[in-house]
Amino acid sequence: MGREVPFEKIRNIGIMAHIDAGKTTTTERILFYSGRVFRIGEVDDGAATMDWMVQEQERGITIMSAATTCQWRDFIINIIDTPGHVDFTAEVERSLRVLDGAVAVFDAVAGVEPQSETVWRQADTYHIPRMAYLNKMDRVGADFHRAVAMIRKRLQANAVPVQLPIGSEDSFRGIIDLVKDTAIIYQDELGMDFIEVPVPEEFVSEKRLYREHLLESLAEFDDQLLTDYLEGEKITDCQIMAAIRKGTLACRFIPVLCGTSFHNKGVQPLLDAITNYMPSPLEVPPVEGKDPETDDLIYRKVDDHEPLAALAFKVQTDSYVGKLVFLRIYSGSLKTGDIVYNATKGKKERIGRLLKMHANHRQDIQEAFAGEIVAAVGLKETATGDSLCAEGHPIILESISFPEPVITVAIEPKTKADQDRIGTALHRLAEEDPTFRTFTNHETGQTLIAGMGELHLEIIIDRLLREFHVEANVGKPQVAYKETISRNARGEGKYIKQTGGHGQYGHVLLEVEPLPTGKGFEFEDRTTGGIIPKEFMPAISNGIQEAMDSGILAGYPMVDMRAILVGGSYHEVDSSELAYKIAGALALRDAVEKGKVVLLEPIMKIEITVPEEYMGDVIGDFGSRRGRIETTELQGNYQVVKGKGPLAEMFGYATDLRSLTQGRGNYVMQYNHYERASAEVVEQLLKAKGYGFAI
Numbered sequence: 152m153g154r155e156v157p158f159e160k161i162r163n164i165g166i167m168a169h170i171d172a173g174k175t176t177t178t179e180r181i182l183f184y185s186g187r188v189f190r191i192g193e194v195d196d197g198a199a200t201m202d203w204m205v206q207e208q209e210r211g212i213t214i215m216s217a218a219t220t221c222q223w224r225d226f227i228i229n230i231i232d233t234p235g236h237v238d239f240t241a242e243v244e245r246s247l248r249v250l251d252g253a254v255a256v257f258d259a260v261a262g263v264e265p266q267s268e269t270v271w272r273q274a275d276t277y278h279i280p281r282m283a284y285l286n287k288m289d290r291v292g293a294d295f296h297r298a299v300a301m302i303r304k305r306l307q308a309n310a311v312p313v314q315l316p317i318g319s320e321d322s323f324r325g326i327i328d329l330v331k332d333t334a335i336i337y338q339d340e341l342g343m344d345f346i347e348v349p350v351p352e353e354f355v356s357e358k359r360l361y362r363e364h365l366l367e368s369l370a371e372f373d374d375q376l377l378t379d380y381l382e383g384e385k386i387t388d389c390q391i392m393a394a395i396r397k398g399t400l401a402c403r404f405i406p407v408l409c410g411t412s413f414h415n416k417g418v419q420p421l422l423d424a425i426t427n428y429m430p431s432p433l434e435v436p437p438v439e440g441k442d443p444e445t446d447d448l449i450y451r452k453v454d455d456h457e458p459l460a461a462l463a464f465k466v467q468t469d470s471y472v473g474k475l476v477f478l479r480i481y482s483g484s485l486k487t488g489d490i491v492y493n494a495t496k497g498k499k500e501r502i503g504r505l506l507k508m509h510a511n512h513r514q515d516i517q518e519a520f521a522g523e524i525v526a527a528v529g530l531k532e533t534a535t536g537d538s539l540c541a542e543g544h545p546i547i548l549e550s551i552s553f554p555e556p557v558i559t560v561a562i563e564p565k566t567k568a569d570q571d572r573i574g575t576a577l578h579r580l581a582e583e584d585p586t587f588r589t590f591t592n593h594e595t596g597q598t599l600i601a602g603m604g605e606l607h608l609e610i611i612i613d614r615l616l617r618e619f620h621v622e623a624n625v626g627k628p629q630v631a632y633k634e635t636i637s638r639n640a641r642g643e644g645k646y647i648k649q650t651g652g653h654g655q656y657g658h659v660l661l662e663v664e665p666l667p668t669g670k671g672f673e674f675e676d677r678t679t680g681g682i683i684p685k686e687f688m689p690a691i692s693n694g695i696q697e698a699m700d701s702g703i704l705a706g707y708p709m710v711d712m713r714a715i716l717v718g719g720s721y722h723e724v725d726s727s728e729l730a731y732k733i734a735g736a737l738a739l740r741d742a743v744e745k746g747k748v749v750l751l752e753p754i755m756k757i758e759i760t761v762p763e764e765y766m767g768d769v770i771g772d773f774g775s776r777r778g779r780i781e782t783t784e785l786q787g788n789y790q791v792v793k794g795k796g797p798l799a800e801m802f803g804y805a806t807d808l809r810s811l812t813q814g815r816g817n818y819v820m821q822y823n824h825y826e827r828a829s830a831e832v833v834e835q836l837l838k839a840k841g842y843g844f845a846i
């Protein structure tokens with residue numbers, strides 16, 4: 152069996168927005184109109200089809216992205232719903248990595264909100280063609296033109312209306328199509344019944360103005376259209392559509408549409424626009440990767456006959472089928488039963504089943520082709536970000552980069568049965584979510600979990616209970632500090648026991664060197680003449696890493712350091728892996744204590760929206776939290792304050808901001824970078840931990 156859907160008829164799109172802008176409702180409606188579900192699920196009733204996890208339904212927010220496939224006219228649209236809360240930006244990031252185009256949903260009242268800005272910038276990085284959908288046109292205060300102006304200003308995007316609303320708030324009843332120069336008026340509440348009519352008389356002059364504006368904007372990058380426009384020739388719908396498509400694909404033009412998903416208006420034209428203006432897999436640049444052996448750059452064309460290249464972009468545990476790996480196939484094809492090569496791990500894997508995912512059901516398929524998004528069952532070793540390819544044609548696609556978790560909590564299983572289950576449960580959750588980590592504090596023996604924010608960890612704990620039936624006592628959230636060194640130093644480690652019988656002998660001389668932020672750990676052997684046999688190198692490296700994990704200064708993991716083996720000695724009979732492992736750890740401690748250990752703390756990017764009258768108090772309070780203000784901007788009656796501040800000072804900020812502003816202030820916060828903590832901060836922290844001394 153060959154490909155059923157030609158490339159030109161496939162769209163892989165993401166739906167991105169600020170929390171509550173209406174992504175889920177819009178996706179629901181898309182599924183409804185494309186005939187996939189036969190009942191409209193309301194987010195508020197907890198019945199939304201895309202939000203299938205219990206937590207999502209209860210909270211009415213989307214946590215995990217769910218890939219779903221639907222059909223509109225003769226097009227196949229693969230949609231990935233992405234969450235809006237900043238704690239889940241990793242989900243957005245991974246979606247953007249595999250999608251060809253995105254619909255940015257905005258609330259027509261609020262316009263551009265902080266999270267839409269963050270996601271927009273992420274999409275800029277990936278050069279994702281976008282269109283904007285101004286939802287909630289029915290809400291009191293909805294203002295189409297103000298929202299367009301905000302997109303243009305705050306996102307510096309060439310956003311141009313291709314539609315105009317007919318009425319707004321509760322009189323919103325239809326849409327003017329500036330391309331076709333017609334209007335549609337909705338006739339029923341379900342939005343199934345609408346009529347296409349000439350633009351109503353009272354909107355003709357507004358339409359004329361915005362149609363001119365549209366043509367002028369398009370003429371900037373379409374020469375033929377420019378000539379025809381200047382010469383007063385008639386410009387056809389097809390010509391306009393082609394120009395919009397061209398500009399959108401080149402990321403030079405953002406078509407703006409509008410509607411109210413909740414009241415079922417505007418969604419069918421949105422679907423048409425997705426098929427008309429979003430790219431097909433053929434229209435995105437060939438995927439780039441590296442040959443794992445030579446490191447040479449390789450490109451793969453979107454072609455079923457090329458060797459397979461696919462990226463695993465999400466791992467999900469499913470109670471029925473087990474581990475599901477979501478794949479974007481860039482080139483070649485894939486059949487059930489195929490053996491594929493995981494080039495990232497250097498391992499062969501077998502595809503057990505292939506599934507097309509719909510929001511609430513799945514369909515077994517035998518074969519999948521280039522340009523498609525599918526889920527595979529049976530891949531045991533594959534993790535998020537891994538490349539799968541044809542054996543003999545290895546390629547490592549650029550992986551997805553995820554931020555480091557910044558917040559930890561200690562958890563303690565309540566009973567012996569919980570204790571037994573917790574390990575597997577945490578392992579599964581970490582496998583699904585690359586921004587979630589779990590580890591044991593070697594000093595206290597406590598299990599710690601780490602994530603991107605308080606909400607993120609709350610959800611994890613909730614899932615532990617519901618999906619894995621593990622009950623745990625949960626400690627207070629703590630900042631995930633890290634340790635590193637600030638200068639080179641040397642150290643020695645000896646583990647020698649030679650009292651009768653078979654002894655132990657490990658002796659290591661080490662030099663440690665700081666590495667740039669984010670580089671993690673590197674180990675290098677610079678000894679010559681075989682003074683320590685090569686077979687002991689992994690043991691030495693492991694010993695060093697274990698010591699780094701426990702930290703030196705205050706028990707936080709050490710990062711960004713190179714350990715260089717510069718000397719040592721070996722004993723024919725007594726040397727063992729264990730002895731070198733211990734010697735490695737001792738040498739590391741010795742070196743690091745001589746070098747200067749510094750503490751790194753996570754710094755967050757913060758955006759606070761506050762009514763003018765509370766501005767002074769909020770700024771004062773932010774300063775006392777070691778916050779640094781970068782910009783302030785007046786928007787209506789509100790000031791938008793942007794800045795950076797340490798996570799350590801931001802716990803409980805939601806409550807404090809509420810009381811400072813009588814509930815009217817709002818903020819979003821997101822991890823930005825790790826930074827060296829000042830001596831005062833270190834001193835306070837050590838005191839709090841009971842060390843009682845300063846460095």
Ligand SMILES: Nc1nc2c(ncn2[C@@H]2O[C@H](COP(=O)(O)OP(=O)(O)OP(=O)(O)O)[C@@H](O)[C@H]2O)c(=O)[nH]1
Pocket residue numbers: 168169170171172173174175176177194195211212213214233234235236286287288289290410411412413414
């Ligand atoms: N008035 C009005 N309300 C809407 C509209 N679309 C969505 N809503 C409501 O807005 C709220 C948020 O909608 P969602 O679809 O959950 O928004 P979301 O962007 O998916 O939110 P997250 O999943 O939390 O990121 C819900 O209460 C919806 O009923 C609309 O067109 N008009």
